[in-house]
Amino acid sequence: MNALSLIRQIISSLEDRIARWIKEKGIEKKIDLQRPPLMKYGDIACPVFKIAKSIGANPVYLAEELAEYLRKEKFDFVEKIEVYGGYVNIFLDREKVTAKVLSEVLTKDQLYGCMEQKLDELIIVEHTSTNPNAPIHIGNLRNSLLGDAFANILSALGYRVRRHFYVNDMGRQVIMTAIGYFLLKERNVKSALKHDLWTGIIYAIMNNFISAEEFKEKIWKIRPDLKELSQTKYQISDDEEKVFNEVLEREHKRVEDILGEDVESLKRTLKDIVEVSRDLKKRFPEIFNILLEEASKIESLSKYLEEQIRAYERGENPIKMVVRDMCSNVIKEVKKTLSRYGIYFDSFDWESDLAWSGFVEEILKKLEESGFVISKKSNGGEVKILDIEGYLRSRNLKSKLGIKEEFEVPPLVLTRSDGTTLYTTRDIAYTVWKFDKMGAKKVYNVIATEQNLPQLQLNVALRILGYDEWADNLIHFKYELVHLTGMKMSGRRARYITADEVLDTTINEVLKILEKSNYSEEEKRKIAQKVAIGAIKFALLNVSPLKVVTFDIKKALDLKENTGPFVQYNYARICSILRKAGTYRLDPSAVQAKWITGDLEWDLIRRIDEFPEVLKKVVQNLKPELLTNYLNELAVAFSKFYEKVPVLRAENDDQKVARLALVKAVGIVLRNGLKLLGIEAPEKM
RNA sequence: GGGCCCGUGGCCUAGUCUGGAUAGGGCACCGGCCUUCGGAGCCGGGGGUCGCGGGUUCAAAUCCCGCCGGGCCCGCCA
Numbered sequence: 001m002n003a004l005s006l007i008r009q010i011i012s013s014l015e016d017r018i019a020r021w022i023k024e025k026g027i028e029k030k031i032d033l034q035r036p037p038l039m040k041y042g043d044i045a046c047p048v049f050k051i052a053k054s055i056g057a058n059p060v061y062l063a064e065e066l067a068e069y070l071r072k073e074k075f076d077f078v079e080k081i082e083v084y085g086g087y088v089n090i091f092l093d094r095e096k097v098t099a100k101v102l103s104e105v106l107t108k109d110q111l112y113g114c115m116e117q118k119l120d121e122l123i124i125v126e127h128t129s130t131n132p133n134a135p136i137h138i139g140n141l142r143n144s145l146l147g148d149a150f151a152n153i154l155s156a157l158g159y160r161v162r163r164h165f166y167v168n169d170m171g172r173q174v175i176m177t178a179i180g181y182f183l184l185k186e187r188n189v190k191s192a193l194k195h196d197l198w199t200g201i202i203y204a205i206m207n208n209f210i211s212a213e214e215f216k217e218k219i220w221k222i223r224p225d226l227k228e229l230s231q232t233k234y235q236i237s238d239d240e241e242k243v244f245n246e247v248l249e250r251e252h253k254r255v256e257d258i259l260g261e262d263v264e265s266l267k268r269t270l271k272d273i274v275e276v277s278r279d280l281k282k283r284f285p286e287i288f289n290i291l292l293e294e295a296s297k298i299e300s301l302s303k304y305l306e307e308q309i310r311a312y313e314r315g316e317n318p319i320k321m322v323v324r325d326m327c328s329n330v331i332k333e334v335k336k337t338l339s340r341y342g343i344y345f346d347s348f349d350w351e352s353d354l355a356w357s358g359f360v361e362e363i364l365k366k367l368e369e370s371g372f373v374i375s376k377k378s379n380g381g382e383v384k385i386l387d388i389e390g391y392l393r394s395r396n397l398k399s400k401l402g403i404k405e406e407f408e409v410p411p412l413v414l415t416r417s418d419g420t421t422l423y424t425t426r427d428i429a430y431t432v433w434k435f436d437k438m439g440a441k442k443v444y445n446v447i448a449t450e451q452n453l454p455q456l457q458l459n460v461a462l463r464i465l466g467y468d469e470w471a472d473n474l475i476h477f478k479y480e481l482v483h484l485t486g487m488k489m490s491g492r493r494a495r496y497i498t499a500d501e502v503l504d505t506t507i508n509e510v511l512k513i514l515e516k517s518n519y520s521e522e523e524k525r526k527i528a529q530k531v532a533i534g535a536i537k538f539a540l541l542n543v544s545p546l547k548v549v550t551f552d553i554k555k556a557l558d559l560k561e562n563t564g565p566f567v568q569y570n571y572a573r574i575c576s577i578l579r580k581a582g583t584y585r586l587d588p589s590a591v592q593a594k595w596i597t598g599d600l601e602w603d604l605i606r607r608i609d610e611f612p613e614v615l616k617k618v619v620q621n622l623k624p625e626l627l628t629n630y631l632n633e634l635a636v637a638f639s640k641f642y643e644k645v646p647v648l649r650a651e652n653d654d655q656k657v658a659r660l661a662l663v664k665a666v667g668i669v670l671r672n673g674l675k676l677l678g679i680e681a682p683e684k685m
Numbered sequence: 686g687g688g689c690c691c692g693u694g695g696c697c698u699a700g701u702c703u704g705g706a707u708a709g710g711g712c713a714c715c716g717g718c719c720u721u722c723g724g725a726g727c728c729g730g731g732g733g734u735c736g737c738g739g740g741u742u743c744a745a746a747u748c749c750c751g752c753c754g755g756g757c758c759c760g761c762c763a
Contacts, residue, residue, distance in 0.1 A: 034705080037707075037708090037709085038706080050705090053742095053743070085706070087705085168763070173762070381761090404688075407687075407689095410758095410759055413761060417761060422762080424763085449690065450756095450757050451758085452688090452690085453689085453758055453759065456689095478689095481757080483756085544699095547756095548755085550697095555696090559725065560713095560725070561696095561712050563711065568725090569723085570726090573722080573723055577722050577723090580722065625698085629698080629699060636710070639727070640727075642722080644727090648721095
């Protein structure tokens, strides 16, 4: 691990020495060095309050004593040591540090920040993994950007990284979409839209039909006579809605007894189904009506759906062909969208492949052998349930996994009553596959926090299988969802802001700014592309994954508010300086650091030196926002330097060369950092 | 009812794990700066009960307890 920053190394050697001093005094305390808040307090500070307290000494005297001790030692890069209050403040030798840091950055160039040694360890980052029946929208995009940037950084740190997309083609939603997709195909209805948009609409409509049917079945249990009102099972007419509401109102006691459901929530469901139906019918009348017509020929869509789910799980045609055809078409579009964002995968893993290979069944059997699977009679069949809580209690694992003892972890349903598997069940098999077949040492799953519980259950399931080490190395990289101002995204209503739209509108916005410039059309296009990507990615990555992002398209388009373009802008300015400078020897031996030891320069040097540390922190803490923050601050620091310190019109050639070297080094870090975020640094903008 | 997460000037955000010096940035606002390397910029200014209340400590945004507000989850969905 040689990618330590220089100052980090200096701190370590100081810490060793201080630890020795503390030990000599017979004190047990540990001390951490810190970065002082102001430059006048030096570069590294050591507060001595803790040890002073433990031996009842005056902190100021003790600090003086420590300072004396340290002064006697020889530290390579330390210039002076001062005491202020209970702090020992250490000032570094700017010239020496600057020379060393610049030499490091300039010689490594594109590799600065990266580990030289490649590690053998394979890390799998699974991200995006959207259902293959809809377009990538702004919410999914957060997942993709986090996963991709994180994978980039891991690979900079020397790991072997593979990016995997899990194609979830066995879910209920996908199969119902495929049914509708097939019905339209039979009627020769061709999509005028991109495939992912097309299936997104089909999904919404089919889902609405099935919800209507399920709702009616419930009502009819209470009032079989109301069946006569029904024209079609898949729509709730205005009359029906009225009557249903009356039934729910008047007979609420019976309703709750028979259905075991809350009347208020049933009312809400009813209202929702009707509203969604109206909305979809209005927006997509043809598709809606044709699907309704075709669906009405089927006795029960929900039964039919269940049959098809079973058939697909067994790998039977024709549903197999239909689903595969539809999903591949959607995935093609998803790939296209993501490639516009510069995001690629090493592998698309089809859920169904795993199931058809018999691997899911194998895992299921193994789980049953553990003795923690409970079978429960239901719907004329048997559901299998994994007793997570029971296992945790029997192994006393709760505190290890950070779960409150009193909290009872809900069981995981492994199979439906007809024997088909559920998402998380298949995910257990998939996870085993990642570790076992792919040989991953570590797996990061970039998945929204709403899946917290299933991810925990998955983790425990691995332990039940005896794969504790894998479970320890399975990391749920969680993030919160994206909310929108002014509208709500909803797959059920086929309402979303797609990643393509976001990019298109942002590009247009950048083009407007570029209008007055005298770049060629071609250049403008290229720049707009890069800057738009920079704005979007930076904005989404800049927010902690654990915080809900409220995406305001208007704000996102205000490029002044966006720090991505600001960072890019400073890179472009750097390129401009270097271009105008012509050919200067900027190799380390030609640079005299004594010319660049002012506060502004020193601030830049310290930040540049910190870059490798930042990358490590991003990975350790799952916080890509540390990198966006870092880059923004580096750009701010550079901007200040740029304003105050002339480079091309320096006083003499040596000074000019030194300043040019510094500028170049800043450019290298900005460019490398942006690249890790998946953002290109334009030389002109 | 239970569990997890978030709460820092008008808005966004760092710092919280591992407690230390004047809570760091950005946007917006007000006032300056285009004869100087790219003004998508720079300089200056106002604006804060770090959600609230206790506790621990020489020292709390940070640790502990209790509340409040917001989000998510507790389906034979994913």
